[in-house]
Amino acid sequence: MKLLTKPKVYLVSKPSVDWDQVAAFLADEDVPGIPDSIRAGDDESSAIIEISARLCYMSFGRGRRDIADFINNLLSSKDGSVFEHVNYGFVFTGVSRSLTHELVRHRAGFAFSQRSQRYVDESEGAFVIPPALVNENGKADEANKILEEALQSASESYNMLVEKLEDILPRDNFELRTDRRKAIRQAARSVLPNATETKIFTTANVRSWRHFIEMRGAIYADWEIRYLALEVLDLLQKEAPLLFGDFEISALPDGTRIAVPEYSKV
Ligand SMILES: Cc1cc2nc3c(=O)[nH]c(=O)nc-3n(C[C@H](O)[C@H](O)[C@H](O)COP(=O)(O)OP(=O)(O)OC[C@H]3O[C@@H](n4cnc5c(N)ncnc54)[C@H](O)[C@@H]3O)c2cc1C
Structure with missing residues (x-):
């Protein structure tokens, strides 16, 4: 795993x-x-x-x-x-499905292409550990154990469901083998957790990226998407300092970062 x-x-x-x-x-x-x-x-x-x-x-x-x-x-x-008028496109990998669920809530000016759980086999799929459980000082050992057991079990259930559905779903009902495989995977994925890793191509214009960073780089945002928003901001500040330079980045006592713009929601 x-x-x-x-x-x-x-x-x-x-x-x-x-x-x-x-x-x-x-x-x-x-x-x-x-x-x-x-x-x-x-x-x-x-x-x-x-x-x-x-x-x-x-x-x-x-x-x-x-x-x-x-x-x-x-x-x-x-x-x-x-x-x-100005668009930037990013590929994000190593992000969880819970992160992308929040990401795709951003509608205006965004385009998304995400790895399909219907087409792509998840039996060897990866999982993303939530930042609070990333174990740097040993304190999260027990919590990590709970998480890893749950992920292992989900992964096994997925594989067992794929196996069972292989036996159950009549081949004659499907014109193409791909359609049958898709039907199996779309059912089996129901046991996959929010932590399941995904990959997503995300393009947005500068107005939209600024709004995204303001919302998701804020202290109230989930830590995983906040980390991503700050990574995006680091790159965009280098690319277009005049368009993103007003965001002030600061470090919190827990070591994570937040970003606050001088010009809010333009
Ligand atoms: C800390 C945090 C907690 C959250 N918690 C929840 C939650 O518990 N449940 C939940 O469902 N969501 C939650 N959200 C998601 C939030 O409600 C928004 O869906 C998400 O942040 C996208 O924001 P947006 O609509 O402003 O962005 P976009 O969709 O990118 O829109 C940008 C702006 O365009 C305008 N706009 C876009 N579409 C329309 C429209 N149809 N009509 C009028 N104006 C429009 C608005 O001014 C909007 O702010 C949370 C977000 C954050 C940051």
């Missing part, structure tokens, strides 16, 4: 700008060429937001020249819709 204690977070897709097309648009509209503010650094995500925001008033080459000031003004005035 494989037990996991930490998720893996892969940032797999990022925004990019076609500068030639931006230049063509500006030339066609007879407005100033790409301002230095848009070219600022190599943070394409901020550039996309500046271009989309400036388009609203056709203010290219005018107004605020400093991109940091420009972005902060959008965040503080809650001009949130322009942040929807």
Whole structure:
């Protein structure tokens, strides 16, 4: 039985700008060429937001020249819709089904593709130990034993159910072998616990990631999803410091971290 204690977070897709097309648009509209503010650094995500925001008033080459000031003004005035043009996609592995159940509650601006328990065999599946039971000082030994026994039993029940259903379900009822396998696994998975490991591809725009991090990076959030939200924030602060730099990260006495934004729910 494989037990996991930490998720893996892969940032797999990022925004990019076609500068030639931006230049063509500006030339066609007879407005100033790409301002230095848009070219600022190599943070394409901020550039996309500046271009989309400036388009609203056709203010290219005018107004605020400093991109940091420009972005902060959008965040503080809650001009949130322009942040929807920038998407980041992550693959999360080593997360529990209880975490993904909370993750998929985030509707606006999110896209999800999750490993299927109907198609994929769970007989060798892994489980995620809740952070409170991650045993670093020996104190959680007894609790761990209770958890591991329950997981072992669930895993055995799953395998036994698959075996029994193999005998029971009439082959003639299914056109394809895959359909029968799916029917077996979808029934057997009913005994799998919340701790069952899953993998999920999650894409969201900046407005949505900011809201997710605010909700799930808060002290009230479940520790597993809070850890994930902070990992996502670490990566996004590196990728797009102007868009996520206002989140203040602090450590709690128990060693876990929380994040609080200066600009709430833009
Ligand atoms: C600490 C914590 C405890 C929680 N406990 C529970 C619980 O016990 N039970 C439970 O069911 N859930 C619980 N939740 C989940 C919570 O209720 C939300 O479903 C989840 O956080 C997603 O938030 P959201 O709806 O704001 O996000 P999103 O779905 O991403 O939406 C973002 C924003 O878009 C707007 N929006 C989205 N959809 C609509 C719509 N249909 N109509 C109008 N406006 C919309 C809203 O302003 C919303 O805040 C909990 C969440 C947290 C962080």
